[in-house]
Amino acid sequence: MNTVTIAPIRAFKDNYIWCLRRGRSAVVVDPGDAGPVLDYLGAEGLQLEAVLATHHHADHVGGIPKLLAKYNVPVFGPKRENIPGITRKLAQDDEIDVPGMDLRLRVIDIPGHTAGHIAFFGEGLLFCGDTLFSCGCGRLFEGTPAQMHASLSSLAALPGETLVYCGHEYTLSNLRFAAAADAANPAIALRAAAARAALDRGNPTLPSTLRDECASNPFLRTHDPALIESASRFAGRSLTDPVQVFAALRQCKDGF
Numbered sequence: 500m501n502t503v504t505i506a507p508i509r510a511f512k513d514n515y516i517w518c519l520r521r522g523r524s525a526v527v528v529d530p531g532d533a534g535p536v537l538d539y540l541g542a543e544g545l546q547l548e549a550v551l552a553t554h555h556h557a558d559h560v561g562g563i564p565k566l567l568a569k570y571n572v573p574v575f576g577p578k579r580e581n582i583p584g585i586t587r588k589l590a591q592d593d594e595i596d597v598p599g600m601d602l603r604l605r606v607i608d609i610p611g612h613t614a615g616h617i618a619f620f621g622e623g624l625l626f627c628g629d630t631l632f633s634c635g636c637g638r639l640f641e642g643t644p645a646q647m648h649a650s651l652s653s654l655a656a657l658p659g660e661t662l663v664y665c666g667h668e669y670t671l672s673n674l675r676f677a678a679a680a681d682a683a684n685p686a687i688a689l690r691a692a693a694a695r696a697a698l699d700r701g702n703p704t705l706p707s708t709l710r711d712e713c714a715s716n717p718f719l720r721t722h723d724p725a726l727i728e729s730a731s732r733f734a735g736r737s738l739t740d741p742v743q744v745f746a747a748l749r750q751c752k753d754g755f
């Protein structure tokens with residue numbers, strides 16, 4: 500049994516920097532801001548051992564130079580993107596032994612939000628940056644709907660009990676769109692109640708599980724008749740292809 504625990508470090512308005520902890524060792528995922536990470540490490544008496552980065556956006560990697568100024572640690576990130584301080588460039592199926600964690604993670608290429616976006620998966624944990632969100636998905640800044648649909652499908656194929664650690668607290672607003680697009684799905688109201696309860700207690704709504712995402716996330720349900728109907732209504736024509744359904748849902752949500 501692995502003894503890694505995972506804590507959220509909040510940054511900016513709604514970012515989560517996930518901190519993997521084992522003993523006195525810590526590894527952070529997507530440190531967009533160094534300040535809250537340094538505060539957390541100091542308060543908890545932890546030593547930073549490595550940084551993992553999923554994609555190049557500043558709110559995910561902006562804190563890396565300042566962390567490296569204090570800690571000389573390896574930085575694992577996507578091969579196809581420009582990440583400050585990167586020491587290990589990764590792509591599909593590469594495996595890493597996460598320093599200090601006794602944890603092996605495998606890399607999955609998930610382009611769409613950005614062109615080189617990667618996820619880290621292993622031991623039931625998924626760090627997926629801004630690609631899969633709880634009940635939503637990232638915007639298509641650098642990729643096509645076909646790429647994003649394929650990326651989300653590869654994540655959805657992972658085991659149902661996988662814990663989903665994404666980069667932002669967007670769950671409640673995502674659920675409002677899900678409720679509109681998939682109105683008869685009872686899983687959405689249950690998840691909204693759970694999310695509200697967590698937020699009321701000051702807790703993250705994350706991690707979610709892939710099983711819950713597959714049951715309620717509209718962007719993973721492009722094969723479902725209710726979502727096909729919603730997407731077709733938005734597009735003003737009958738859609739059948741899952742990529743077209745995905746594209747229409749994503750476009751609809753952009754204006755929601």
Ligand SMILES: [Zn+2]
Pocket residue numbers: 554556559612629
């Ligand atoms: Zn991003």
